[in-house]
Amino acid sequence: MAGKVNMDDLQHLPAQVGVSDAAFEIKSNTVASKSCPEFTPEAYPPLPSNLETVQLPIISIDDLATPFPDKDSTLRLFEACKSPGIFYLKPPAKMSHERDNLVARATEWITKLEPAFHLPVEKKRKYNFIDSTRIFGYKEVGATVVDDVGTGDTSEFWNISKNELLKKQSLPSVHSTMAGRYPDIIEDNSSSLVDFMQDCHLLCMTILSAIEQELGVRHELQMKHEFSDTSGDHVRLARGPARVGQEIEIQTPAHTDFGTVTLLFNWLGGLQWRDPADLKWKWVAPKPDHLLVNLGDAACIFTGGLCKAPVHRVVPAPGAQGSYPRYSLGYFLRPGDKVILNRLCAPTIPQGLPMPGTGVTAERWIAIKAEGLGIGRQVLEDTNSRGQG
Numbered sequence: 116m117a118g119k120v121n122m123d124d125l126q127h128l129p130a131q132v133g134v135s136d137a138a139f140e141i142k143s144n145t146v147a148s149k150s151c152p153e154f155t156p157e158a159y160p161p162l163p164s165n166l167e168t169v170q171l172p173i174i175s176i177d178d179l180a181t182p183f184p185d186k187d188s189t190l191r192l193f194e195a196c197k198s199p200g201i202f203y204l205k206p207p208a209k210m211s212h213e214r215d216n217l218v219a220r221a222t223e224w225i226t227k228l229e230p231a232f233h234l235p236v237e238k239k240r241k242y243n244f245i246d247s248t249r250i251f252g253y254k255e256v257g258a259t260v261v262d263d264v265g266t267g268d269t270s271e272f273w274n275i276s277k278n279e280l281l282k283k284q285s286l287p288s289v290h291s292t293m294a295g296r297y298p299d300i301i302e303d304n305s306s307s308l309v310d311f312m313q314d315c316h317l318l319c320m321t322i323l324s325a326i327e328q329e330l331g332v333r334h335e336l337q338m339k340h341e342f343s344d345t346s347g348d349h350v351r352l353a354r355g356p357a358r359v360g361q362e363i364e365i366q367t368p369a370h371t372d373f374g375t376v377t378l379l380f381n382w383l384g385g386l387q388w389r390d391p392a393d394l395k396w397k398w399v400a401p402k403p404d405h406l407l408v409n410l411g412d413a414a415c416i417f418t419g420g421l422c423k424a425p426v427h428r429v430v431p432a433p434g435a436q437g438s439y440p441r442y443s444l445g446y447f448l449r450p451g452d453k454v455i456l457n458r459l460c461a462p463t464i465p466q467g468l469p470m471p472g473t474g475v476t477a478e479r480w481i482a483i484k485a486e487g488l489g490i491g492r493q494v495l496e497d498t499n500s501r502g503q504g
């Protein structure tokens with residue numbers, strides 16, 4: 116069955132170690148109803164009080180988003196990027212043009228776009244990823260492999276491409292005559308989604324700017340991530356089902372993010388970070404009014420391994436929270452498609468062994484990683500054009 120791993124098999128999967136028993140305390144009277152809307156953050160119960168969660172650094176963007184941020188703030192951010200490579204970030208209370216802060220807007224986006232998940236599966240399949248090089252559109256349950264026997268994941272995604280929405284904005288008349296790339300509920304909101312992406316991108320640039328300052332490089336990192344560049348940048352809406360049983364159900368298997376910076380908004384537990392010190396999975400608790408920042412492979416390569424790309428995965432939320440379907444939203448910042456993943460030239464960047472992905476374009480790296488996760492296999496199997504990636 117998609118995404119199911121028997122508890123007895125856990126030894127075979129190094130990814131499974133260290134999960135606290137508190138995760139599996141589900142009381143039968145807390146089974147989620149199938150009511151809609153499913154995304155009801157105000158109703159979520161707390162995480163189990165005995166759950167061990169990892170203490171991640173907490174950074175406030177107000178300290179960084181000035182033309183001359185103080186040295187302590189940029190250093191604290193850089194230290195968090197070096198270890199563990201994942202941290203909480205408090206966004207500014209108001210963004211440009213008096214828009215609300217990003218956490219409030221991410222909450223509104225999930226609320227508004229949740230119906231895209233409730234379309235009949237045949238309808239959603241019309242928007243399946245084209246292949247593993249173009250992972251925009253719909254990823255259905257089971258399309259990603261969670262172990263070496265080919266078990267599928269349990270989550271579904273809508274990956275909404277920044278460039279596809281930008282193209283639609285610049286060529287509205289052409290697009291109005293074309294079949295929609297996304298369901299109407301997404302297409303109809305594309306212009307305000309672009310505004311949201313632009314503010315997410317800006318926040319990522321603030322993070323890159325702080326890293327540049329600490330490395331003593333000018334704008335080399337930001338230049339590889341122009342908003343107008345064709346790239347893998349996208350908003351990902353994800354839905355994972357409520358916990359079904361006692362087994363570990365993998366919503367998203369162990370991975371590092373492919374790109375440079377991920378802004379992650381989640382409201383229920385279920386995200387786990389693999390501690391490199393003991394290889395145990397540690398729960399990452401959502402922090403009210405904060406988002407999570409997670410660095411990816413490209414950040415690691417550009418900085419010669421100084422920045423870390425943490426290994427993480429998603430399982431149903433622990434305890435009573437596991438009774439709720441889990442929604443999350445990510446903004447994935449990736450280098451321009453044609454950018455070659457190489458370390459920056461600066462005396463501060465270590466000259467070590469090349470890391471996986473070094474020397475290939477960002478576009479190719481996305482395809483290599485997506486194939487490794489089995490993404491696109493349903494399309495490929497359906498068309499019988501190629502074996503599983």
Ligand SMILES: O=C(O)CCC(=O)C(=O)O
Pocket residue numbers: 351353367372379381386427428429442443444445
């Ligand atoms: O849903 C989450 O909390 C994390 C999702 C994630 O890691 C991903 O989509 O890359």
Ligand SMILES: [Fe+2]
Pocket residue numbers: 370371372427
């Ligand atoms: Fe991720």
